[in-house]
Amino acid sequence: MFKQLESDPLGERHPAREVLTRLKLNDAGLIPAIAQQHDTGEVLMLAWMNREALDETLATGQVCYYSRSRQALWRKGEQSGQVQRLHSLHIDCDGDTLLLKVDQTGPACHTGRRSCFYLQVERDTVVVTSDPEIDPETLYGKDRGQ
Amino acid sequence: MFKQLESDPLGERHPAREVLTRLKLNDAGLIPAIAQQHDTGEVLMLAWMNREALDETLATGQVCYYSRSRQALWRKGEQSGQVQRLHSLHIDCDGDTLLLKVDQTGPACHTGRRSCFYLQVERDTVVVTSDPEIDPETLYGKDRGQ
Numbered sequence: 001m002f003k004q005l006e007s008d009p010l011g012e013r014h015p016a017r018e019v020l021t022r023l024k025l026n027d028a029g030l031i032p033a034i035a036q037q038h039d040t041g042e043v044l045m046l047a048w049m050n051r052e053a054l055d056e057t058l059a060t061g062q063v064c065y066y067s068r069s070r071q072a073l074w075r076k077g078e079q080s081g082q083v084q085r086l087h088s089l090h091i092d093c094d095g096d097t098l099l100l101k102v103d104q105t106g107p108a109c110h111t112g113r114r115s116c117f118y119l120q121v122e123r124d125t126v127v128v129t130s131d132p133e134i135d136p137e138t139l140y141g142k143d144r145g146q
Numbered sequence: 147m148f149k150q151l152e153s154d155p156l157g158e159r160h161p162a163r164e165v166l167t168r169l170k171l172n173d174a175g176l177i178p179a180i181a182q183q184h185d186t187g188e189v190l191m192l193a194w195m196n197r198e199a200l201d202e203t204l205a206t207g208q209v210c211y212y213s214r215s216r217q218a219l220w221r222k223g224e225q226s227g228q229v230q231r232l233h234s235l236h237i238d239c240d241g242d243t244l245l246l247k248v249d250q251t252g253p254a255c256h257t258g259r260r261s262c263f264y265l266q267v268e269r270d271t272v273v274v275t276s277d278p279e280i281d282p283e284t285l286y287g288k289d290r291g292q
Contacts, residue, residue: 005265005274006257006282008274009274009277010274010275010276010277011273011274012273012274013271013272013273013274014271014272015270015271015272016267016268016269016270016271016272017270018272019265019267019272020267020272032178032192034180034189034192036187036189040187041182041186041187041188042187043180043182043189043245045238045243046178046180046238046243058267088266088267088268089266089267090263090264090265090266090267090275091263091265091266091267091272092191092192092262092263092265093255093256093257093259093262093264093265094262097191097192097262097263099189099263109239110239111152111239113239116238116239116240116243117236117237117238117243117245118236118239119151119165119236119237119238119239120234120235120236120237121162121165121166121204121234121235121236121237122162122234123162124161124162124163125159125160125161125162126159126160126161126162126165126166126237127157127158127159128151128154128155128156128157128158128159129156129236130156131155131156136152
């Protein structure tokens with residue numbers, strides 16, 4: 001399927017169901033999903049979706065992942081209130097990765113930081129590049145999870 | 147390790163080796179790496195790195211992935227000339243995903259498109275959102291691989 005789409009010109013359309021059913025999930029039935037703030041371009045996080053999470057995200061416009069640690073659907077922001085509204089959904093050339101352009105309310109990261117990518121390698125050191133915007137205890141209480 | 151870093155303030159530094167050795171690779175020894183054009187913010191692709199690919203990337207400043215299909219190091223652009231120069235490397239809060247801000251020469255995608263994410267879901271259809279910048283046969287010859 002994805003091999004066939006490679007030679008399609010700009011603007012060519014296919015029924016979404018035909019394409020989505022051919023996504024290449026991994027052995028655990030999951031596909032990685034990158035979340036990017038739609039207007040600033042900031043990459044916020046990478047999480048995983050199963051088919052049910054993807055279907056729910058497309059149906060509701062509110063991003064839902066699959067939590068590998070909890071082995072359950074993870075409606076982003078359900079506990080913290082820091083939801084992601086889906087702006088647009090993109091599939092890569094191999095059909096094995098999703099890019100979600102989202103509108104993120106507040107911090108995406110469970111540490112209270114805007115982005116999960118707050119550690120930067122600079123030669124021989126790793127530097128913390130942002131502070132939390134909100135105390136994670138405020139977001140999740142003292143028994144905070146992911 | 148990554149749990150401990152969560153409460154570190156902006157600007158805190160740790161020896162890179164201590165952090166990098168604790169990255170959480172998957173069962174196959176791989177970690178997903180998102181490539182983003184450093185100045186425009188465009189997400190170009192997602193690929194995988196093993197420890198050797200990461201070490202080489204940091205040592206040379208030229209991005210090297212691990213090709214799961216070829217089961218070998220994949221020096222991006224080796225065949226096509228469309229190299230990625232590493233601008234900065236970022237690690238996420240859980241230590242299980244990398245974000246590479248890169249300077250991509252020409253197209254990142256093996257189809258000749260700038261980004262691999264050229265399929266967009268729009269309600270009931272999937273739309274092709276870009277054309278190749280270069281014919282893939284020019285990049286890879288007729289027997290083109292990834």
